[in-house]
Amino acid sequence: MTTSTENGQKDGQPAMHTPPVVSAQAWESAREQLLVKEKAQTRARDALVAERRRMPWMAVETAYVFDGPAGPASLLELFEGRRQLIVYRAFFEPGVFGWPDHACRGCSMVADQVAHLAHLNARDTTLVFVSRAPQADIARLKARMGWQMPWFSLTDSFDADFGVAEWHGTNVFYRDGDRVFRTYFINNRGDEQMGGTWNYLDITPLGRQEVWEDSPEGYPQTPTYKWWNWHDSYVAEAAPDKKWVEVSDAGEAAFRNQDAVTKS
Known part of the structure; x- marks a missing residue:
């Protein structure tokens, strides 16, 4: 059993030089x-x-096909009818450390961070994971780890074409009717911040869609905070809850007053 000294040092470890009290x-x-x-x-x-x-956006001309729980699906179908799509390339397949019991440790940490998808969906955005593992293995892994995000199997050159054949990465796409465009891509340490609703929305072309944002003219925007809801209470085209509008307005006013005092 190890013990700690007054300066935070543990037996056999160097002393910590902590800030002053x-x-x-x-x-x-x-x-x-x-x-x-x-x-x-x-x-x-x-x-x-x-x-x-x-x-700028890049048009996606190739007809990519994925395998999903319901069978083959096109890239367009991955949107689930929404305008924005975020695709994270997770490594779960033969040859990956942990196979077949686990996905890559880093990709698994990313999956563990993913917030409830209802909040993204409420902003017209779909998140999916893709790997080269068969659907049966993906279903087993999701059930074991408690993950809820849609997870498709790669069947073609999608990973090679979008920079995620050898390493993890997050691609963002926008759908205009039947046309699909690539709008953004991050990998390496950029993926570390992923998981939270805000960070996902911040890499999409439409952003958080709140009035304070500096977005191009004509982009959809709604009053800040007002669209927030419990994840089981979102209803398409529903007006903001009046009580929540009152609460958030009061909170914003209090923050502005506090901020003004801090700056004075």
Whole structure:
């Protein structure tokens, strides 16, 4: 059994050089100083995401085919009728470490982070995973790990064509009628932030679709926060809940007042 010394050192491990312990007033002052930099970073990120929404699109001309629980499916069918599609290439197939009991450890961590899909769906966005494993193995893995996202089997050159044949990555597509366009792609450390509803929406061409966003003219936007709902209560074309509008309006007003005091 290991014990800890007063400076946080454990037996056999080097001492930790921790920050100083200060008063509540000094701690709050330090927090406010750091908050200035954090807000600047948030604004810079918002500007970067706005630039992303203005990136050019690439038309997808190849008729890709996937295997799903209901049989063959085209890339267009993966949208499930929505305008936006996010496709994460997960490594679960022969030759991958962990096969056949597990998917890649990193891809599995990504899968564990995925928030309830109803929130993405409410913003006209579908998320799917794709791998080269057969559907029977994918169904078994999803049941064992408790994953709910749609997960299709690759059958052609989709992974090679979109930069995910040898490494994980997230591709984003937009559907205009029967035409499909590639709008964005991230991999490597970019995939680390994926899983949360906001981060997924931030890599889509339409973004969060809230009025504060800097988006091209004509893009769909609704009042901030007002579309939020319990994941089992979204209804297509439903008006925002009046009580939630009151609550969120009050919260925004309180935040603006607090922010004004901080800046003064």
